[in-house]
Amino acid sequence: MSTALPASLAGIRDDFLALEQRERLQLLLEFANGLPELPERYREHPDLLERGEECQSPVFIFTEVDDAGRVHRPATAPKEAPTTRGFASILAQGIEGLTVEEVLELPADFPGTLGLDEAVSPLRLRGMGGMLGRIKRQLRERPAA
């Protein structure tokens, strides 16, 4: 694993690691609150909702790639699921504007490097890993432009 983490995601990680455990949860909440609402055109499309097993929160994954091959707005989640929203927001901010290749190269263990194991628990963090995995899958499977 030699590729460096993109600056956006490295910055987010460093912000978390600089905080005490309790404050890390607050930062995650700030991320959750900062996530934009679902765009209107998606709101009418429950089919875009990718749902995990029953125990897990629903999350919307709808990566968009612009003409320059840059990735936008990868994921969001409803307000009743702020942790999932927080994860989605971290990925949305960290991935915004990266190239498809950069996203595909992101280390799968990125969520585990945020120092949230104690405050959030490793099991919940797997949810963010799953989200990242699904973003990558959508990028891999997207129809050729």
Added chain:
Amino acid sequence: MTVATDPNPVFSAFAHPERLVSTEWLAEQLGEPGLVVVESDEDVLLYETGHIPGAVKIDWHTELNDPVTRDYVDGEGFAKLLSAKGIARDDTVVIYGDKNNWWAAYALWVFTLFGHEDVRLLDGGRAKWEAEGREYTTEVPSPAPTDYPVVERDDVTKRAFKDDVLLHLGNPLVDVRSPEEYSGERTTAPAYPEEGALRAGHIPTAVSVPWARAVADDGSFKPRAELEAIYEGEKGLKSSDSVIAYCRIGERSSHTWFVLTHLLGYPDVRNYDGSWTEWGSAVRVPIVRGTEPGELPAK
């Protein structure tokens, strides 16, 4: 019991109406000495976004579970946790949470393992409180620590381990997961992590009663007659049965454990918290696939 029970007639038909409180009752009782309100959610941040005034948060992942062993905290750990939350041994504890009280029921069940006597659920949970437009605050209380005693956890009466389930085979089992999880058709999309279990299906002879069948549209529990129609009329359970309930990790089955134990009054119901994440990965335990309960393996 410290605080009087909710006399709401809606609850009177239940075997143990004292185990439920309504949103109206709770709104009136907030601040009552001897009453502690606890929020317990699937989502670890939901409490921070706003909670019932005065409520403390107990998180099942980071506070009720042992951080190393797959188990709950021990007597010392529980005493330390409850002391820090300002809960005394004889306090009335009302628990509520997201997802129709899944984790609230789970927390209530763990409190029960430690013999905390007066622990109740807010009927309808967070969703009903919110739908009624009741008050929320983001102010986190700093309760004065109590001196909660160290109590040994009872892992026999209300809790079942895998070996207990093997011995139990032939007696009623209730699988409360979704129909797809029960039948063993995984709804796993590509690139999904296959979380928790290596095999799919259910424990032989377990009947399928998805937990949500016990819940009305507004998130509150269905009336007793409707619950009896499901668990007894349709699935043939009897209050004299010894029953074990399970799901994936034991939280949805805590909800069903609550229904059978406190609403229908079954004296012998255990929750198998290892649930499918253990059974579905254990070597050589019997598994049935498909929509039928299936047969016990020949001895």
